[in-house]
Amino acid sequence: MNRKLLVTGSAILAVFVLAAGVLVATRKPTLHGVVISPAAPAADINLTDSNGQPFSLSSQRGKVVLLYFGYTSCPDDCPATMAKLKLTMGLLGNLTQSVQVLMVTTDPIHDNAAQMKKWMTGFYPTFLGLMGTTDQLQQAYNAYGVTVEDDGDTHSTYLYVIDPKGDLRQTFDGPSMDPQDVADDVQTLLKGY
Amino acid sequence: MEHTSKSEVLNQGVVVFIFLAALTALEFFVAIEIGSPVLLAMIAFVKVGLIFYYYMHIYRLNLQDENLDRHSYQYKLGSSRIGLWLFLLSDSFIFGGLFISRFNLLGLGPLPLASDSQYIALTITSVLLLSSFFMNRAEVSMEHGDRKGFIIGTSLTILLGLAFLVGVVVVEWPSAINAGVTPSSNAAGAVFFVMTGMHAFHVFTGVIFLSIVLRNGLRGLYSPEKHWAVESATVYWHFVDVVWVFFYSAIYLIGKLT
Numbered sequence: 477m478n479r480k481l482l483v484t485g486s487a488i489l490a491v492f493v494l495a496a497g498v499l500v501a502t503r504k505p506t507l508h509g510v511v512i513s514p515a516a517p518a519a520d521i522n523l524t525d526s527n528g529q530p531f532s533l534s535s536q537r538g539k540v541v542l543l544y545f546g547y548t549s550c551p552d553d554c555p556a557t558m559a560k561l562k563l564t565m566g567l568l569g570n571l572t573q574s575v576q577v578l579m580v581t582t583d584p585i586h587d588n589a590a591q592m593k594k595w596m597t598g599f600y601p602t603f604l605g606l607m608g609t610t611d612q613l614q615q616a617y618n619a620y621g622v623t624v625e626d627d628g629d630t631h632s633t634y635l636y637v638i639d640p641k642g643d644l645r646q647t648f649d650g651p652s653m654d655p656q657d658v659a660d661d662v663q664t665l666l667k668g669y
Numbered sequence: 670m671e672h673t674s675k676s677e678v679l680n681q682g683v684v685v686f687i688f689l690a691a692l693t694a695l696e697f698f699v700a701i702e703i704g705s706p707v708l709l710a711m712i713a714f715v716k717v718g719l720i721f722y723y724y725m726h727i728y729r730l731n732l733q734d735e736n737l738d739r740h741s742y743q744y745k746l747g748s749s750r751i752g753l754w755l756f757l758l759s760d761s762f763i764f765g766g767l768f769i770s771r772f773n774l775l776g777l778g779p780l781p782l783a784s785d786s787q788y789i790a791l792t793i794t795s796v797l798l799l800s801s802f803f804m805n806r807a808e809v810s811m812e813h814g815d816r817k818g819f820i821i822g823t824s825l826t827i828l829l830g831l832a833f834l835v836g837v838v839v840v841e842w843p844s845a846i847n848a849g850v851t852p853s854s855n856a857a858g859a860v861f862f863v864m865t866g867m868h869a870f871h872v873f874t875g876v877i878f879l880s881i882v883l884r885n886g887l888r889g890l891y892s893p894e895k896h897w898a899v900e901s902a903t904v905y906w907h908f909v910d911v912v913w914v915f916f917y918s919a920i921y922l923i924g925k926l927t
Contacts, residue, residue: 492715495708500703503702
């Protein structure tokens with residue numbers, strides 16, 4: 477009686493374990509944002525960073541880049557997005573070295589290097605602000621489909637997620653995104669998915 | 670009564686418990702890593718099948734013999750078993766309603782519980798499973814005239830039942846309330862509290878039932894031949910465990926990943 481139970485039970489258990497194993501082996505990681513499919517190379521950005529150094533997006537290969545467009549005297553969406561990204565960094569542990577948060581200014585008249593550095597590092601030490609001439613900035617806005625109106629006061633609020641290979645993978649709505657989702661996706665992308 | 674040796678029946682209880690524990694661990698893994706509701710449902714049904722057959726010995730319903738003397742203990746025992754299972758069936762409709770309402774209101778999505786809920790739930794589920802294991806030993810002991818084994822098994826079952834209640838009411842509920850899930854917060858909160866509350870109430874009544882059985886057992890009221898109270902308390906206790914197999918899956922496992 478016990479032998480029959482052992483054999484049948486083990487067989488059923490084995491089938492379940494096998495099914496679980498197959499499902500685990502074949503599962504695909506999912507991204508939580510609005511996925512860009514197929515992934516396209518992210519347009520390069522050549523600007524000046526808030527340390528006064530020349531900056532190009534293509535120098536960030538190997539890192540996940542979280543790109544945002546905003547300005548430092550922004551009263552609502554920009555600080556909300558940066559605060560969420562700060563929480564994201566908190567969830568990433570020692571992976572933070574492989575993540576670069578960038579904010580391209582939409583208000584080149586008021587955002588100078590010192591102001592941007594102070595504002596960005598106020599959220600997290602490695603956050604970087606990017607500036608440039610109106611032409612350079614306009615080129616970046618165009619490349620990412622960002623609308624800037626009212627001298628920068630009104631702007632798109634997407635967060636662009638660029639993988640370590642330099643491909644644009646997905647966007648989040650910056651102010652409303654979940655830091656946990658962003659952190660999970662950063663980890664997924666760093667694994668090479 | 671089965672014509673098998675006591676040790677064989679006890680070993681069978683051990684084997685069943687090991688399978689139940691393995692399936693519970695697998696369930697947890699599936700919920701966290703795969704999130705397939707179909708696989709979770711299949712595992713739950715196998716667990717319930719094991720409990721129905723080996724711990725609740727549902728096949729004993731078949732032992733009803735119409736040729737027996739209507740006033741004999743054996744005949745009345747058969748009728749009592751049918752009555753007990755009919756009661757369990759009617760009770761299932763209440764639980765079934767709650768179970769369905771979870772999917773009706775929340776679909777296959779998760780309940781917005783605190784992140785440590787998952788581990789509290791796994792712990793209390795293990796406690797309840799362990800209590801079923803000891804209850805099985807208590808009943809088998811009584812069937813074979815081992816009064817000491819019966820008393821130890823029943824006492825452990827009562828203690829584990831109380832531990833389960835503490836886990837739900839003192840640990841899990843405050844944790845949920847801290848996470849903003851209250852009975853009146855939204856549909857998910859209502860579902861969570863009414864499901865765990867209704868189940869905990871059944872555990873509570875089971876503990877009372879078992880305490881009375883233990884007291885009477887200590888007084889020597891039961892014999893290997895006549896112990897319907899022990900058998901019915903046992904079957905009721907396992908039924909409460911069966912309900913939790915489904916509820917655990919529905920509250921904590923389904924939608925965990927999505």
